[in-house]
Amino acid sequence: MTTSHRNWDSDPVLTVEHLTMRFGGLVAVNDLSFSVGRGDITALIGPNGAGKTTVFNCITGFYKPTTGMMSMRTRDGSLHLLERLPDFVVARKAKVARTFQNIRLFSGMTLLENLLVAQHNPLMIASGMTILGVLGIGGYKTHEREAIERARYWLDKIGLIDRADDPAGDLPYGAQRRLEIARAMCTGPDLLCLDEPAAGLNPRESAELNALLLSIRKDDGTSILLIEHDMSVVMGISDHVVVLEYGTKIADGTPTETRNDPRVIAAYLGVDDEEVEEIEHELDETTGSEGGRA
Amino acid sequence: MNSAVKSKDGAGIDFGRALKDGVLIGIVAFALLGPLVGLKTDQNMANELILQNRLGLAAILSVIIGVGRFLLSAFIYPWIAARGRRSKSAVTLAELEARARVTRGLSVTGLVFLFVYPILIISLFGVQGSIKWVDNYGVQILIYVMLGWGLNIVIGLAGLLDLGYVAFYAVGAYSYALLAINFHLSFWVLLPVAGILAAFWGIILGFPVLRLRGDYLAIVTLAFGEIIRLVLINWKDFSGGSAGISSIPKVTLFGIYSFDMGASNSFIKAFHLSPSSAYYKVFLYYLILLLALLTAFITIRLRRLPIGRAWEALREDEVACRSLGINTTNTKLTAFAIGAMFGGFAGSFFAARQGFVSPESFIFMESAVIVAIVVLGGMGSMIGVALAAVAMIGGTELLRELDFLKLVFGKDFNPDQYRMLLFGLAMVIIMVWKPRGFVSARQPTAFLFKRKTVSGDLVKEGHG
Numbered sequence: 001m002t003t004s005h006r007n008w009d010s011d012p013v014l015t016v017e018h019l020t021m022r023f024g025g026l027v028a029v030n031d032l033s034f035s036v037g038r039g040d041i042t043a044l045i046g047p048n049g050a051g052k053t054t055v056f057n058c059i060t061g062f063y064k065p066t067t068g069m070m071s072m073r074t075r076d077g078s079l080h081l082l083e084r085l086p087d088f089v090v091a092r093k094a095k096v097a098r099t100f101q102n103i104r105l106f107s108g109m110t111l112l113e114n115l116l117v118a119q120h121n122p123l124m125i126a127s128g129m130t131i132l133g134v135l136g137i138g139g140y141k142t143h144e145r146e147a148i149e150r151a152r153y154w155l156d157k158i159g160l161i162d163r164a165d166d167p168a169g170d171l172p173y174g175a176q177r178r179l180e181i182a183r184a185m186c187t188g189p190d191l192l193c194l195d196e197p198a199a200g201l202n203p204r205e206s207a208e209l210n211a212l213l214l215s216i217r218k219d220d221g222t223s224i225l226l227i228e229h230d231m232s233v234v235m236g237i238s239d240h241v242v243v244l245e246y247g248t249k250i251a252d253g254t255p256t257e258t259r260n261d262p263r264v265i266a267a268y269l270g271v272d273d274e275e276v277e278e279i280e281h282e283l284d285e286t287t288g289s290e291g292g293r294a
Numbered sequence: 295m296n297s298a299v300k301s302k303d304g305a306g307i308d309f310g311r312a313l314k315d316g317v318l319i320g321i322v323a324f325a326l327l328g329p330l331v332g333l334k335t336d337q338n339m340a341n342e343l344i345l346q347n348r349l350g351l352a353a354i355l356s357v358i359i360g361v362g363r364f365l366l367s368a369f370i371y372p373w374i375a376a377r378g379r380r381s382k383s384a385v386t387l388a389e390l391e392a393r394a395r396v397t398r399g400l401s402v403t404g405l406v407f408l409f410v411y412p413i414l415i416i417s418l419f420g421v422q423g424s425i426k427w428v429d430n431y432g433v434q435i436l437i438y439v440m441l442g443w444g445l446n447i448v449i450g451l452a453g454l455l456d457l458g459y460v461a462f463y464a465v466g467a468y469s470y471a472l473l474a475i476n477f478h479l480s481f482w483v484l485l486p487v488a489g490i491l492a493a494f495w496g497i498i499l500g501f502p503v504l505r506l507r508g509d510y511l512a513i514v515t516l517a518f519g520e521i522i523r524l525v526l527i528n529w530k531d532f533s534g535g536s537a538g539i540s541s542i543p544k545v546t547l548f549g550i551y552s553f554d555m556g557a558s559n560s561f562i563k564a565f566h567l568s569p570s571s572a573y574y575k576v577f578l579y580y581l582i583l584l585l586a587l588l589t590a591f592i593t594i595r596l597r598r599l600p601i602g603r604a605w606e607a608l609r610e611d612e613v614a615c616r617s618l619g620i621n622t623t624n625t626k627l628t629a630f631a632i633g634a635m636f637g638g639f640a641g642s643f644f645a646a647r648q649g650f651v652s653p654e655s656f657i658f659m660e661s662a663v664i665v666a667i668v669v670l671g672g673m674g675s676m677i678g679v680a681l682a683a684v685a686m687i688g689g690t691e692l693l694r695e696l697d698f699l700k701l702v703f704g705k706d707f708n709p710d711q712y713r714m715l716l717f718g719l720a721m722v723i724i725m726v727w728k729p730r731g732f733v734s735a736r737q738p739t740a741f742l743f744k745r746k747t748v749s750g751d752l753v754k755e756g757h758g
Contacts, residue, residue, distance in 0.1 A: 108753030
C-alpha cells in the first residue's frame, strides 16, 4: 500500500491546506487538508452534516473560509489561491466549475440556452463587450456558431440532443442532473466539482452517470471532485476517497483503503462509544506504523 | 375549497357543502353585524342617548352575505378551479405555437398601423381635429410603450424590481431642459447626452443598491425615485424648484426646419400650411415612434447577445450564474444602466414635447404605472408590454370619454371621478384572468433545430 502511486500527492490540481470554516460557534470544517490529483476522480464522502458541501462552497468561492489555503494549479501552469477570489472569478480564472445539490438550472431557458450561458465569458469578449455585437460588427456570429457546436457536442454526450430546444424545467430529474454537469463542463473547467450528482437517480441512470464522468475525465482531461452518498459511484469510479466526519478528515486514500478503514465503517454504521475507543486505539497503532498518513 | 376539489372529479356541484358554507358564513356575518349594524346609538329630541334596534337590517345583510358565499362555493370556485385545471393541462406546445404566431402577426399589423395612424387620423378628423388623437393618445401611449420597454430590460429580463424608474425619466427630462436652455444645444445633440446621463445615474444608483435583493431592492429604488424628485423640488437654483422649468425649446427637424411659428425657417411657412400645432404633433409622434422602435430593436438584439442571456439567466438563478463565472454585479449594472438610458431618452423627449418640466411629472405614481405596464404585459415580452401600455394609458384616456354613463347613472354622475376605480377594477380582473400578463410565454434566443415557445409557467420572475 505504501508503494502504490498516489497521483494526488505527486501532481495535485487542487491542494487544500488547513481549511477551517466557522459559522459563529459552529465549526463546520475543522483543519482539513487534502489534495485532488490531476486527472483523478476524487470522492468526498461522509455522513450527513459532515461539512462536505461547506468544503465545496469554500473551494468554489461561495464561502470565504475562516482560515486555510486552497491553491489551484490550472492546466496552463498558473497558480490561483481560491480563498482570495470572488466566486465568479473562481469559475472564470481558476477554472473550477460546480453543480449544486439541489439542481440549479435556468428552468425557463432551453437546454441550448443553458449551455450558451455557461460560455458567457468567451462570448462576451467575442461580442466586443456587447458594443460591437449590438452594431452587428466583429466576428460574433462565428463565435456564437462555435459555442452552439460546443453545446451540441455536450448535448450529444449527455444524450439530450433531441430535446435541445425544450425548456430545461421540462426535463425529468435525471436528465436535469446530466444537463447541469454538461453546463458546468461548457465553462471549460480544469476541476469539476459535483455535489451529489447521483442523488435521486435510479440504478440505470447512476450507471450512465458513471460512464459520463469517466468519459469526461478521458476526453477532456478534467479532474473531478465529487460529493456522493451512492457507494456504487464512489467505489466504482473514484481513484481517491476523502472521508469527513464532523468537519474533520478521518480517512484519505484509495477506495479499497477507505472501505476497510474501521473509522470509516464506524462513522457510517455507527457503533457504541466503547467500541469507537477500541477502534481508535487500534487505529492509532496502525496509522503510527504507516507513518504520518493522517 | 373542498367542494371545488370534489366537483373537479366530475361529481358535479356539491350543493350540500355549499349550503353548509353559506349558512355558516351567514351566522358568522350575523354575529359580527348584529352589534355593528344591528344596534345603533342615537340622540333623541331631548338629547338623550337611545339605542336603535336595527337587527332586521343586520339579518338582511347577513342573508345577502350567506347567499353570496353559497353562490361562490357552488358556482364560482368550481368554475375557477375548472378553468385553472384546463389552462394548466391543455396548454400544449401546439397551442403555444399558435399563440406565438398570433403575437407575431399582431406585431406586424401593429407596426404598419402605427406608421399610418396619424395619416388615418388626419384624413378622418382633419388637421385640427387630429391633435387630440395624435397627441393625447398616440404620443402619450408611445412614451409609455418606450418607458415600459426600457423598464422591461430591468424587470422583465434581469428580474430586478425597480420601483424608482421615473427617476431616470426625470434625469433625462431635466438634462434636456437645463442644457437646452443654458447652453442652447439642439435636441439631437442632447438626446444621447440625456441618455448617457441617465445611464450614469443608473450606475450610481446601482453600485450601492445591487447587493440588495427582492423587497429591499424595491424599497431602495423607490426611495431613489423620491430623492431625485425631492432634490428637484428643493434645489431651486438648479432646477427651479416646484415651479419647474418652462419654455423649453421644441424639437427641430434636424435643424433644417423649426416648428416655432415665428422662426425664419418655420416648417409651416416653408410649406405654406395653415398655422396649426398639429404638424408638430405628428412630427413628435413619428419621433417617439422611432425612439420606441429603437428601444425595441436594441432590446431584441441584446437578448440574443451574451449579455441578454446573462440577464435572463440572472432572473432564473443568480447563484448558478456566479458558478458559471458570470460577474453578476456588472451584469445587473448593465441592465440598470441600459434600462435607465432608455428612460433618459424618453425623458428628454417628454421635456421637448411638453415645453415644461416640473417635479410634479415624476411622482411615484408614474413609476407604479410603468411597473404595472411591464407586469400586465407579461414580463420580458415586448408585444405584451406594448399592449399593456395601450390598455393602461389609452384606457385611462378613454375613460375620460365616458359621458354616456351619465345616461345610466343620472346627470350628476361624473365619470372622471370613477376613472381610477374602474381602472383598478380592470387591473384586478386582468390579473385574475391572466396572472402572468398578456403574453407570458418566452421566445428562446437561440435554437438548434426548431424555435419552440417556452411556456410562461416555467419562466421565473426573479426575486431582485
